[in-house]
Amino acid sequence: MNKTTDYYALLGIFRDAPxxxxxxxxxxxxxxxxxxxxxxxxxxxxxxxxxQAYEVLANPQRRAQYDLxxxxxxxxxxxxxxxxxxxxxxxxxxxxxxALYVLVDIASNARTGQLAAAPPLNICLALDRSTSMxxxxxxxxxxxxxxxxxxxxxxxxxxxxTFSDKPEVVIPATYQxxxxxxxxxxxxxxxxxxxxxxxxxxxxxxxxxxxxxxxxVNHIILITDGHTYGDENACLELAAQAAEQGVGISAMxxxxxxxxxxxxxxxxxxxxxxxxxxxxxxxxxxxxDKFNALAHVVADETVLQYTLAEGVxxxxxxxxxxxxxxxxxxxxxxxxxxLRDTRLSMVFELLVDPSALNGERLTLxxxxxxxxxxxxxxxAPPLRVRLERPVRAxxxxxxxPLPIMQALSRxxxxxxxxxxxxxAQSGEYEKAxxxxxxxxxxxxxxxxxxxxxTVLFEAEHLNREQTFSQEGEKKIKYxxxxxx
Amino acid sequence: MIRCNNCQYENPPGSIFCSxxxxxxxxxxxxxxxxxxxxxxxxxxxxxxxxxxxxxxxxADAWGSIHLMDSGQILPLDKRSEYxxxxxxxxxxxxxxxxxxxxxxxxxxxxxxxxxxxxxxxRIVIMDLGSANGSFVNGKRLTSNSExxxxxxxxxxxGKLKFQVLIR
Numbered sequence: 001m002n003k004t005t006d007y008y009a010l011l012g013i014f015r016d017a018p019x020x021x022x023x024x025x026x027x028x029x030x031x032x033x034x035x036x037x038x039x040x041x042x043x044x045x046x047x048x049x050x051x052q053a054y055e056v057l058a059n060p061q062r063r064a065q066y067d068l069x070x071x072x073x074x075x076x077x078x079x080x081x082x083x084x085x086x087x088x089x090x091x092x093x094x095x096x097x098x099a100l101y102v103l104v105d106i107a108s109n110a111r112t113g114q115l116a117a118a119p120p121l122n123i124c125l126a127l128d129r130s131t132s133m134x135x136x137x138x139x140x141x142x143x144x145x146x147x148x149x150x151x152x153x154x155x156x157x158x159x160x161x162t163f164s165d166k167p168e169v170v171i172p173a174t175y176q177x178x179x180x181x182x183x184x185x186x187x188x189x190x191x192x193x194x195x196x197x198x199x200x201x202x203x204x205x206x207x208x209x210x211x212x213x214x215x216x217v218n219h220i221i222l223i224t225d226g227h228t229y230g231d232e233n234a235c236l237e238l239a240a241q242a243a244e245q246g247v248g249i250s251a252m253x254x255x256x257x258x259x260x261x262x263x264x265x266x267x268x269x270x271x272x273x274x275x276x277x278x279x280x281x282x283x284x285x286x287x288x289d290k291f292n293a294l295a296h297v298v299a300d301e302t303v304l305q306y307t308l309a310e311g312v313x314x315x316x317x318x319x320x321x322x323x324x325x326x327x328x329x330x331x332x333x334x335x336x337x338x339l340r341d342t343r344l345s346m347v348f349e350l351l352v353d354p355s356a357l358n359g360e361r362l363t364l365x366x367x368x369x370x371x372x373x374x375x376x377x378x379x380a381p382p383l384r385v386r387l388e389r390p391v392r393a394x395x396x397x398x399x400x401p402l403p404i405m406q407a408l409s410r411x412x413x414x415x416x417x418x419x420x421x422x423x424a425q426s427g428e429y430e431k432a433x434x435x436x437x438x439x440x441x442x443x444x445x446x447x448x449x450x451x452x453x454t455v456l457f458e459a460e461h462l463n464r465e466q467t468f469s470q471e472g473e474k475k476i477k478y479x480x481x482x483x484x
Numbered sequence: 485m486i487r488c489n490n491c492q493y494e495n496p497p498g499s500i501f502c503s504x505x506x507x508x509x510x511x512x513x514x515x516x517x518x519x520x521x522x523x524x525x526x527x528x529x530x531x532x533x534x535x536x537x538x539x540x541x542x543x544a545d546a547w548g549s550i551h552l553m554d555s556g557q558i559l560p561l562d563k564r565s566e567y568x569x570x571x572x573x574x575x576x577x578x579x580x581x582x583x584x585x586x587x588x589x590x591x592x593x594x595x596x597x598x599x600x601x602x603x604x605x606x607r608i609v610i611m612d613l614g615s616a617n618g619s620f621v622n623g624k625r626l627t628s629n630s631e632x633x634x635x636x637x638x639x640x641x642x643g644k645l646k647f648q649v650l651i652r
Contacts, residue, residue: 087498087500092497094497101500395497400500400510408500415503415506416506438491438507439506447596447597447613447615447616451577451578479577
């Protein structure tokens with residue numbers, strides 16, 4: 001037996017994985033590495049190793065023997081490391097529900113050499129070419145798309161899809177053989193028709209699918225300026241499917257007339273976010289930012305699978321960086337990519353019912369994050385995420401750690417904005433106005449005078465018109481998000 | 485339950501910020517350091533007399549400059565007629581014209597957008613922009629958002645960070 005081979009790491013499982021999980025991991029690995037299907041150099045050898053690993057681990061006796069000789073798991077072997085901070089040192093035994101905040105930080109242990117090369121990209125731009133995009137907006141969008149194309153490296157796959165009431169593949173997924181030739185079709189895009197996002201998204205997804213590979217960063221950038229009608233659910237289903245396939249979707253909305261809640265929801269399913277582009281001149285900058293982020297991905301589409309203890313609720317989950325935005329809270333959390341030099345940090349708000357506090361210690365959340373490293377062919381061992389706190393009779397005196405305080409002070413502003421919008425939506429205009437006024441006073445205390453004025457202005461608008469203004473709601477949402 | 489002092493909303497224990505009005509419901513230090521302003525005031529006025537003889541240095545085209553008393557650094561006020569002073573923090577959209585971060589602004593309690601200095605003809609005025617720890621001229625606290633005339637050699641404190649104003 002080769003001493004350096006850790007079969008568990010090879011299959012991407014925990015050392016205490018039950019037999020059925022070993023089998024599942026094995027099947028997954030061989031499907032990708034089978035000599036008939038694999039693409040990269042060395043994958044056939046890896047396939048043989050995986051075979052060997054499974055032969056050993058599937059047999060309880062041989063597994064026990066193997067475990068005996070296995071060197072201890074060393075922290076620096078893991079491609080990523082994790083830090084967890086809690087708002088309180090212990091839970092308190094009491095008769096009412098209590099809140100606990102947790103800050104989880106994940107950083108890549110990038111070692112030189114191992115991750116020297118940035119992973120190749122497989123990107124599709126899905127561009128809205130509906131009538132509303134005419135003239136200046138369209139010209140700036142085209143210019144930005146061409147700039148984006150020019151940044152592609154020889155190993156990157158790139159495609160462009162436009163959509164209005166029907167989709168059109170402007171550039172099918174290709175390597176950058178002749179750039180000039182590719183620029184022409186972008187220049188020839190003519191705006192016309194209505195906005196139907198599903199059709200565009202589907203076409204873009206098909207393009208990305210054609211070049212999809214695990215070693216690549218597969219991504220769709222959707223840029224629109226309008227509402228889509230009736231096909232929202234189809235879009236969300238497609239996003240869920242994309243997430244499963246490791247295809248990320250980010251959305252950018254230009255101007256005020258698009259549905260930010262919907263696009264946020266869409267992107268969140270794949271672990272990404274929507275961005276608000278107030279002025280078309282900024283499209284270029286946003287695309288540049290996106291390119292920079294994608295070129296630094298070390299692990300893509302990380303997903304947290306978790307179970308909560310009885311009586312514990314996950315009330316809120318939010319990613320502070322790299323891409324600031326909410327995380328969905330149903331069963332699976334798509335956390336988005338891990339970048340080379342930016343930590344992935346998230347805040348969780350948990351609510352613990354008294355019924356959960358029976359023992360001396362409570363495991364609030366037990367889960368794992370499967371990390372698929374772009375620079376390796378077989379996944380690394382998953383990261384175990386276990387949030388636990390001792391349970392005592394009284395609360396400790398120490399204040400929450402500073403990073404939690406800082407994160408929450410900013411996050412609170414964003415959540416007040418969310419709250420105001422939710423209140424306005426359910427018809428409680430007075431409450432929503434009040435929430436906005438609270439928000440404005442906090443903003444002004446934090447030195448954000450101009451944003452505070454925008455919020456007050458919006459509060460007036462809300463009071464008068466009983467609805468948010470399209471521009472104001474986005475401005476406030478994305479500006480409070482940018483503060484975090 | 486933790487009752488919020490600001491709006492009386494009842495938050496579950498363990499909460500840090502009120503979910504109704506966003507006010508902080510537990511006590512802990514945050515963002516800018518809270519400092520005792522009465523000490524700053526006496527310190528500033530005590531030093532004011534002998535600080536009356538400023539170093540004579542002005543850039544050729546500047547209408548004034550600020551002389552940071554701790555570091556000895558001199559920052560010219562030249563191109564613009566109004567400068568906002570504060571410190572840059574990450575992810576913040578508003579940028580002050582003069583960033584005092586390199587001079588320990590954070591530890592000295594300087595707000596992100598703390599004060600502005602403006603030239604109005606021959607007059608030079610300072611205005612506190614609603615900072616957390618206040619601005620002081622020769623030890624006297626300024627009222628937020630109202631202008632005060634500055635003279636050559638005046639000692640200004642933003643929180644605890646002091647500088648002297650030199651006017652051409």
